[in-house]
Structures are given as structure tokens and as C-alpha cells.
Amino acid sequence: MPLIAEPVERWLDPASVFAALAADHADVFWLDAGPDAAAGWSWVGVGTVEVSAGVRGVRTGAAAADDDRGWEAGPFRGGWVGWSGYEVGAARAGAPTAETEDEPALERWLRVEEFAAFDHAARRVWIIAPATRHRAFTASIVTGAESAPFRDPDPIDPPPVHLEVTARHSAEEYAALIERCREAIRDGDAYQLCLTTRFGTGASIDPLRAHERLRATTPAHHGGLLRTGDLALISASPEQFLTVTGGTVRTKPIKGTRPRGEDPAADAEQAAQLLGSEKERAENVMIVDLMRNDLSRVCEPGSVGVDRLLEIESYPAVHQLVSTVSGLLRPGTTVGDLLDVTFPAGSMTGAPKLSAMTILHDLERGPRGIFAGCFGWVGSNGDLDLAMVIRSIVTHPGGTYVGAGGGITWRSDAAAEVAEVAIKAQGPLAAIGATLPPDWR
Secondary structure, three states, X not given: OOEEEEEOOOOOOHHHHHHHHHOOOOEEEEEEOOOOOOOOEEEEEEEEEOOOOOHHHOEOOOOOHHHHOOOOOOXXXXXXXXXXXXXXXXXXXXXXXXXXXXXXOOEEEEEEEEEEEEEOOOOEEXXXXXXXXXXXXXXXXXXXXXXXXXXXXXXXXXXXXXEOOEEOOOHHHHHHHHHHHHHHHHOOOOOEEEEEEEEEEOOOOOHHHHHHHHHHHOOOOEEEEEEEOOEEEEEEEOOEEEEEEOOEEEEOOEEEEEEOOOOHHXXXXXXXXXXXXXXXXXXXXXXXHHHHHHHHOOEOOOOOEEEEEEEEEEOOOEEEEEEEEEEEEOOOOEHHHHHHHHOOOHHHOEEOHHHHHHHHHXXXXXXXXXXXXXXXXXXXXXXXXXXXXXXXXXXXXXXXXEEEEEEEOOOOOHHHHHHHHHHHHHHHHHHOOEOOOHHHO
């Protein structure tokens, strides 16, 4: 059934809209451009879980240009919202994977036809739904958001409980694994390896409150809160994995991280050190080359190029070294074709990809789960916007976990790599009222 988009007369708070929908629906989502965003789009809505999601069969660039005429409500025009975990991609790529029987759903996609689109630049809100349900859905959003506005928690106030957290690897064990990565690199089995670990607690948390704290302290352009049944993914991801618009695909790998400085001079020095680091630059270029190779398998010959190389992007907690690779997809390429050659992302594996995943399977001794996967939307018209599941929290009936990792090269310093993992994990952990285990601080 065709969807229609109608504007709302005034701006609505995405958090209040999500809270209103979450009160009545088990499967809800909020793809979040960030608090006080001055550009970009946020999406809040409801969906239906698809046991066998149709996202893989969608042809990229399938929509005709005429289909966009008169549509002002943003690039997502209905389709799917959800996630795919790391092991989903690793298994399809032929890599060995850890036992995932006890893991929360590694893949979950909602079929979406009812949602609100928030245009932050224009400060306009659009309600999208089938014509037969549009009036009722609009009323539920507007009435719910106005009757129970959501109050942002004070980011300075800690959550009410302090949670005990355990780590999959101690800091000492992780440092030893770094040396084993360096041995594999010395032996020529890999050029770079993204070594990860996990921090977890058996406690349950309120996903909405955790998301509000996370976005208040570490805002990012690809944040998100996806709650489906008793599972939730909460993210402040700074890494855009894949976008497809009209047949053009882009990926923006991040490799290289530094903490923000305590004052402007120290902050500028941290950024300069990151940009000038031979190790970080080499690591980033390796992943750029890997992603160029991946995209060349589904793109028109000669169309894959590097749009941006080694640029600094700064966030409240960290500076990141980011590059952009793009290409023109071959006609008939499906979302499944694209994911088969790109997922898991090279920034979360290392290079060469299959060899890296095999080595990491032996070293990490446990599943990554939803962490190191991807999440976002896939449109029925073949466009998509997927982010990496990093700087994220996963809640499930057995508790909560946060994954973190870093890229290891021959020139990696173990102490510096351990510190980088701690920097990446501490923001999500703080959002749930937790701190790193003592040996990681």
C-alpha cells in the first residue's frame, strides 16, 4: 500500500514521540541525528518483526527519478529498520565464528510503514503512514508527545545505580593478545587486526534513559535506539558504514582515535598528533584500500574512488581519523550483494579481511554479537543508510553488554591500545551507571 507524508504544524521533540510510541508498541525505533542537531534527519516509528527479512533482495537504485517528485519527507520512504550482528556477516564471508546460541538476536529487522521524519535543518516534522492508518497514527503521535513530554535527564547526574561490570579479557590479557596480533602481522598473515573485547553486567536497564544519557554526553550523527520485544540496541555511533543514494554507494571508515584535550591548546595538540601519526595514517589507508577492493566487486569498473582521505572529525569525547570511499553500483545489484562483499566492515576486521577474521576468532574467544555489526534503515526503493554498531549498548533478558576494540598494526604500543579501548568503552558504560573494571581504568 502506498505511503503518504503529511507535515505537522509545529516541531515535536523526537524523544517525546519515541516515549509515546514505546508506551503502546513493543517494536519501536529512533534513528537519531543527535541532540540539538542543526542538520540531517531523525526517524521515529514502529514496525513489525520479519522472521525472514526481505532487505537482502531489494535492488539498489531501483526507484525511478519520477518517484521522488513531490516527496519532501526525507530519503527514507518506508522499508526496514534494524540490525545485523558481526557473526551474521562473518559466517556469510566464510570465516569461523564463535558459538552464538546464548547471544541475543544477531539479526532483527522491522518492516516499517508508520513513522515520523524530523528534518532538523528546516525544523519540520512529517508523519508517514498508509492512507487508511494515517489519521490514527498522527493522532497517537501528536497527542502522546504533548500529553507526556519526555524530560531529558541531567547528563551531570549519574544513573541511580552503580553496576558491577566484568570484562571478557583483563587489561593484561588484552595487552598479551595485542602481542599475538603483532606476531601474526610479523609472520605475514595480516597487515592490520581489529582486536575487540566485551564489558558486561547482569543488570537490566531502561533503554530510553540510557540513550538519553549517551546522546547527552557523546552525541553522534548516527545515534539510535531500537527496541524490539525484550532486546534493545542503544548507540552513539560516529561511523557511517554504508549509504546508497540513487545507485551511488559510500563508506566512511574510521581508523585512529585520540581523546579530547582538557583545554583548547591540549585539544588541538591531540588532533595534530592523530593526524600526524604514521601508525594511525597507515592503519586508515589499509582499510581504505580494503574498502575500495570490496566495493569494486559490485561497482562499475573505474567508478570507485576516494572522496576524502585522512580527515579529522571531532566529537565531545574523541577525535577520529576518517576517510570516504564511493562508487557507482552495477545495475541489478541487491542489498544482499552489497553486504556480501562489504560486511563485516573492514574497520572492524582488519586486512586481509578473511585472514583477519580467522585470526581474531582464535584470539577473542567469544562472540561479538550485535557489536561490530551494522544498524539503520533500508528503503523499499533501494536506498539505505547503515552505521557501525560501535559506542553502543545492547540490553537483553540476561543483562547488558558494551563492546570495544582497536586496530592493531606492527607499530602498535600495547599500553596505548589498552587506553584507547578504555576511552571507547567508558562513555556507553557511564550511560548505564557503570565504570570500567579497576584494571582497565
